Amino acid sequence: MASWVLAFNEQARAALRRIDPWLQEEILDELDRLAQNPGQLRRGGASPVSIADLTRDRDNQRHYIFLSIETDVSTRTLQIIDIGHFSRVL
């Protein structure tokens, strides 16, 4: 099965640029995995979008990343709506 397409809006692009490069790469890798298997996305509850999250540790910090994604089934596209990030000392 072919991978879905990833599309970013200005907001998601700006959010990504605020994040450290190593973590940007982790996020893009995660999005690639989701594009291979969109079934891993979760419903966002009462929110109108789907969600995914990831957690990564580096330099005694734990980073929590939250992805808001809308799926366009007709074009098989994952639209990255926005990206949330929070970190704390381990």
Place this chain on the structure above:
Amino acid sequence: MSALPLFDSIFMTAAGDAPPNPSAIDRLARFSQQLVQSALTDLTEIESLDSGLAPPDADAFDAHAALLLRGMYEQWTRDADAVLERVAKVERMGITVPAAQQLRDAQGRLLAMLQVTLDDIQRGRRQFRQGRTWTREEIRGELGSGIQ
């Protein structure tokens, strides 16, 4: 969280004893664990309510309900913070509190989620309908040579 004054009382008793009283320490450990579990259970209940309100499609979502749920999550993160602050004091006494890291992670994930507001979501959806979008390759390209 209404049990916090009770925790503070139990903590004062256990921490104030010199030499430490094993039964007071044991009681503090058990109560701390219950406090953490209670916070995690509260979150599960909010998530269950949230799931039950999932709209049939993106355009049919109830903005008011979503806003109220968001307020519940925000309140929960504050409650969890108060619990974690107390758990940290217990851990500094050398007591392990089971599931404390699970609570920290749950709160961390929620705080990341809350970075994205409902307005952000609506604005982001509009941007897809109206504006320029970037492909995966364009994003990887502009984020620098460090990302392949």
